[in-house]
Amino acid sequence: MHNKDFLYLRIAGIIKQQIVNNTLLPGDKLPSLRTICREYGVSQNTALNAYFWLERRMLIETRPKSGYYVRYAHIRIPAIPDVTRPSGIADYGYNELLVSKVYKNLGEDTYAQLSLGTPANELLPVAKLNKGLIQATRELQGSGVTYDKVEGNERLRRQIARWAFTMQGSLSKDDIITTSGCLNAISYCMMAVTERGDTVAMESPVSFGMLQLAKVLDLKVMELPTHPQTGVDLNALEDALKSNRVKAFLLISNFSNPLGSCMPDEHKKAAVLLAEKYHVPLIENDLNGDVYFGQYRPKSCKTYDTNGMVLWCSSVSKTLAPGYRVGWVAAGKFSERVIRMKLYHSISSTSITQEVIAGFLETGRYENHLRKLRHTLHGNLLNYLRAVADYFPEGTMASRPQGGFVLWIELPKSMNTMDLYEKAVARKISFAPGRIFTLQNQYHNCMRLNYGLSWNDRIEANLKFLGNLAKVKV
Amino acid sequence: MHNKDFLYLRIAGIIKQQIVNNTLLPGDKLPSLRTICREYGVSQNTALNAYFWLERRMLIETRPKSGYYVRYAHIRIPAIPDVTRPSGIADYGYNELLVSKVYKNLGEDTYAQLSLGTPANELLPVAKLNKGLIQATRELQGSGVTYDKVEGNERLRRQIARWAFTMQGSLSKDDIITTSGCLNAISYCMMAVTERGDTVAMESPVSFGMLQLAKVLDLKVMELPTHPQTGVDLNALEDALKSNRVKAFLLISNFSNPLGSCMPDEHKKAAVLLAEKYHVPLIENDLNGDVYFGQYRPKSCKTYDTNGMVLWCSSVSKTLAPGYRVGWVAAGKFSERVIRMKLYHSISSTSITQEVIAGFLETGRYENHLRKLRHTLHGNLLNYLRAVADYFPEGTMASRPQGGFVLWIELPKSMNTMDLYEKAVARKISFAPGRIFTLQNQYHNCMRLNYGLSWNDRIEANLKFLGNLAKVKV
Incomplete structure (x- = not known):
C-alpha cells in the first residue's frame, strides 16, 4: 500500500x-x-x-x-520581498508584550491558528505513535520508568546519526545529545557558549523564541540583514564577527522562521568558515530541514564543519510529536559543556518518548510520514500564495519558502499589521504580526502565516478576509 | 486485597x-x-x-x-553526629572533579550502587505505570502527541494541589507549574530569582546537584551550619539574611539529602518568617516529603507561606518514575517569572507522562505504592543502622533519617572517605564520599549511603566490607 x-x-x-x-x-x-x-x-x-x-x-x-x-x-504569485535592513535600537519589553498578546488565545480551538509555526494536529500520525508507545514499554529496559543516560537514549542517538544523510556519514551516536525539544537544545548551547551581557548575532526577522531566550539569558541581540530566499547576508555576518563583539551566532539554515529562506550550500560552507576564522561558535537551528519541497533534503552547516565549531540543533517537534519533547544537538567541540548543562539543569530527558521516536526512525515510519507531510504542505503553500495574489492588495509581496511551515508577507508600507491583528482576532482569526520577529522598530507592514493546516474552504475564506482587511486604508 | x-x-x-x-x-x-x-x-x-x-x-x-x-x-545503633560547622573558601573545581569520578560508573549494573539517592528499579511499580500509559493515550486529547500548556497538564496540577494535604487546602491548580523533574523546577526558580554573581544560602552538607546548578548559573554559595536531625541552624540563617548579601536561600525541608534531617514545624514557620522579614525568596526542595517513616507526612515550609515568598518544588522522580521527568513548583509571587523561564527554555513538558502521573494520583495508586515503599525503606534503614553499628569502627556516627533514601555516616576524624572510595570501587562497591557535598575543605571522614535498595545478603556483605575498610588505619 x-x-x-x-x-x-x-x-x-x-x-x-x-x-x-x-x-x-x-x-x-x-x-x-x-x-x-x-x-x-x-x-x-x-x-x-x-x-x-x-x-x-x-x-x-x-x-x-x-x-x-x-x-x-x-x-498570480506575489513578488518576493527584498533583503531586510535591520538597524536601530533593541527593545525587549515591547516585543514581549506583543508576543504574549498574540499567543494568549493559543489553546482555543475556535481560533483559526494562522499564527502558529507548526503543523495542525490532524497531520500527525497519532495512532502509529500510540502503537510505538506500547511497543516501547515492552522493548525499553525498565519501560522508560527509570532514568535515561544524560546524553540520551542510545538507540535514538544512533538513529539520528544514521538519519543525518546530508552529514555524509560524519556524525556518530557519540556526537549526539538528546534534549527536550529544539528550543531546549538551543538554550543549553547558548548557556554553554555565552555569558551574561554578551552579544549574539541572528537573522532578522527571527523566530521570537530566540529573542525571548536571549532576553532571559541577559544577552544582547545583533540583528543581521537577511534575504527571503538565501538567508543571512554573509557580508553583514562577517562585519559583525570582525567587530569582535559577537560571542556566538545563530542561523536557521533551512526554511527559516519566519522568512522561509534556505541558505545555498556555498553560503553554508562560507558561514562555517567564518565561524572558524573568527572562532565564534555557530548555533545552527535545523528544525525544518526534513520538510523540503524539492527533490533532496538540503545540507546543513554542520555538513561542512570540520573543526567542531557548529552546534547543530533539531527535533521532531514540528514534524512528528510536539508533545513528546524530543530534540537533540551535535555540539562539536562544545559537547562536554552542553552535556553538563543538561545534567545540571534537568538530569536527563523523558525516557519513553525518546524510545518511540527511535523506533519511528529505525523502521522508516518517519520517512513515510514525512513524505506525505511534505506533499500536503507544499500543496498548501501553493494555495496560500495563490490566495494572497487573489485577495491581498496590489503591491503585497510574499516569500517563496522551499520547505517548512511558514510564509512571510510584506504588505504595502502604509499598513500596520498590529492594527490588522486586532480586527482579525475579533473574527477569531489569528496571525503573527511582523513586529514580534524583531527587537527593532520595523516589519510593521509584515505578517507570518502558518500553512501547516489542512487546506479547506474556511482557510480560503480567512485569507480572503485578511486580504480585504489589508485593502482598507487606515 | x-x-x-x-x-x-x-x-x-x-x-x-x-x-x-x-x-x-x-x-x-x-x-x-x-x-x-x-x-x-x-x-x-x-x-x-x-x-x-x-x-x-x-x-x-x-x-x-x-x-x-x-x-x-x-x-547497637550509632550515635548521631553533631551540627555541622561549614567555613572556609569555596572551590567548585575540586567538587566537580570528585562528583564525576564517583558517578562515572553510574550506569553499570554490576556495581553496588550505595552511592545513589534514589530507590532501586525493582521498588517501582513498572507494570502499573505501563497500564497507565496505555490508558493515557486513550484519555488525553491528542494522545500526548501535541504540545501541552506551558503551565502543565491541568489534571495533574489539580491532583498535585489536592494531594498537598499538608498545605491545608491553600494550594489550587493555578498555583502549580509542572517541570521536567524537581531539579528542573529548582533551576527555573534559581534563574527567576537570582542574577549572575549573586549569593545563595544552602544547608551544609548539601546535595551536590544544588552546588553544580549554582556553579553553572554563576552563583556563589554560602553554606550554613546544619543539624542532622532538625536541619538548617536558624540563627546562622538569620545572620546570613541580615548581611544583605543573600539573594535566595534553598532548603530541603523534609529528609534532606545527604543528612536526612527534617525541620520541625516551628523551624519551618520561622524560616518562612525570615524570608518575609528580609524579603529573600525561599526555594524549598520537598522531594522526599512523601517518604516519611512516622505516622504523618511532615508539613512543608510552603504550608506557612502567606506572602508567596516560598517556591515549593517537588517531583515523583524519587518515588515513582524517575524517567518520566515529572516535577512541579508552586512559586508563589514568582509564578509569572518561573512560567516565562519554562516557556523560553523548553516551551512545555512531555505531555503523556504528566497524564499518567495524574491518573496515579487520582486513583490512589500512588498512595498505595508509597505505603509499601515507606515500609520497605524504613526496614532497610534499620538494617543499615544495625550493620553500621555491627561492622564500622568504634566512634562511627550516623544520622537518624525519619524518611527519604539516604543515611549520613561520620567516621572517626582520621579517616578519609575518598581513599576508602578508591578501595571500595575496586571491589565494585560505590558510595558517596562526604567531600562531594560541599565546596569547602570538610566532610573528609563522612559518607552518604543509599538505602533505597532491596535489602539482601549482598548488601549486608558490602556494608561489612566497607566497615572493615574503615577499620584499617591509614
Missing part, C-alpha cells in the same frame, strides 16, 4: 516541481494519462490519482474533451 | 514505630498472636504476616516455645 502511495505521490511531486520551476508554464498541456502510464510504468489508476492530487491543490485543471492543463491562476 | 495488605502493614508499622520510639525496648516480649488478633480485630494470618514482616527486617525475633521479642541488636 505504501508503495502505491509512493508512486502516485512521486509522479505528482515531479509535475508539481516542474510547475514551481517554471519548466511547465501556466496554460501548458500536460501529458495524457496514457502517456503517464507508459512513461512511469504505472496503472491508469495511479496516473489518475496523481492528477487528482494536483487538481485538488489547484495546480492543474481539466478542460472537457481536451485534457489536463497547468492552471493560469498560478502566475 | 489492598485492604488486607493495609491491615498487616499497619499493625507492623505501629509496632515498628514503638520500637523506634523506645516504647518497646530490646528484649521486651511482644503481644501474642492471639492478643494481636483480638486487639486489632484481625485474622490469625494477618497477625502472623505482621510479625513475619518485622522479623524479616530484623526488628523482632522468635524464641522457640516462648514467643516474639524485640531484637537486642537494635540497641
